[in-house]
Amino acid sequence: MQNTNIAPVVTTEFEKEVHAGLTDYPKHLSSKYFYDKKGDKLFQDIMAMPTYYLTDCEYEILKNNKEKITELFANSGTFDLIELGAGDGKKTKILLKEFSDKNIDFTYVPIDISENALNQLHNSCKKELPKVNVLPIQGTYFEALKEIKHRKNRKVILFLGSNIGNLEHDQAVGFMKKIQQLMQPNDLLLIGFDQKKNPKTILDAYNDQEGVTAAFNKNILARINTELDGNFDLSQFLHWEVYNPETGSAKSYLVSKIEQNIRIEALDLTIKFKQWETIHTEISQKYDDQIINWLAKESGLKMTTDYQSTEYGYKNCVFKK
Ligand code: AVJ
Secondary structure, eight states: OOOSOOOOOOOSHHHHHHHHHHHSSSEEOOGGGGOSHHHHHHHHHHHTSTTOHHHHHHHHHHHHTHHHHHHHHHTTSOEEEEEETOTTOTTHHHHHHHHHHTTOOEEEEEEESOHHHHHHHHHHHHHHOTTSEEOOEESOHHHHHHHTTTOOSEEEEEEOTTGGGGSOHHHHHHHHHHHHHHOOTTOEEEEEEEBOOOHHHHHHHTSOTTOHHHHHHHHHHHHHHHHHOBOOOGGGEEEEEEEETTTTEEEEEEEESSOEEEEEGGGTEEEEEOTTOEEEEEEEEOBOHHHHHHHHHHTTOEEEEEEEOSSSOEEEEEEEO
């Protein structure tokens, strides 16, 4: 029998994770929830800042190695260029343009959770790269990969931007293993890894003076306010970045400046914060060769090539099964 007198039911993934993360100790929220329309825009602003060196490094790598990459990707005929978390595709377009100019036979398959980002990318490709076949798929990575399982083309999978850094090592291994299982012996996987470097450079990249990264981090609280009817006062939280040069993990926190109670109406929940209590919101892992080789070994992949940026250590590595 159904009980109709129950308290508000926790339904969406967002609601469930906010509830679990804010009632846990220490508190945490997932960085995947930074990205609504406002968050997408803030991340674009971050990428445009000189202190956020990652984008420029990867752009340079793709630009400087586009001929070699074309050779590597296109050496055995037609393929699907599958991009996980395509975003605005700005860096990928270097490759798309090169392939298009060389009349390479391929289909670009951008995968993204954001319908809005995908539509914009699709439209801009139609305009700027009319010869390129585009097959956008909206969804999570593995849902989308399932959808294209029947396609016979050789797969070249891109995971750029050091997005892998948002995963803890065990999650990264799980992720790479799942991709490995979907790969055929001829398929390739290219991943962008931000490298360990001067700790100051890393802190500056995640703690800009303009406060854009702080706003990006706090956007998760703004989303709870608008989507779950919360009453977070964003000015009562401090954006705090830590980098551990030994482990290579950069972590973002929100720190409560005062003792406070927060109401989240949609969850019928009151959250207590002690003064200086934290919410962990993001990990941006930095890598070295040891870690990358270990990740590859654990997930059953072999590194075939890697490309390096000239400044501010960044690498794009190509893996085979
Ligand atoms: C998109 C996950 C690669 O961790 O560097 C930028 C997100 N966070 N500034 C990163 C981010 C704070 C970014 N990734």
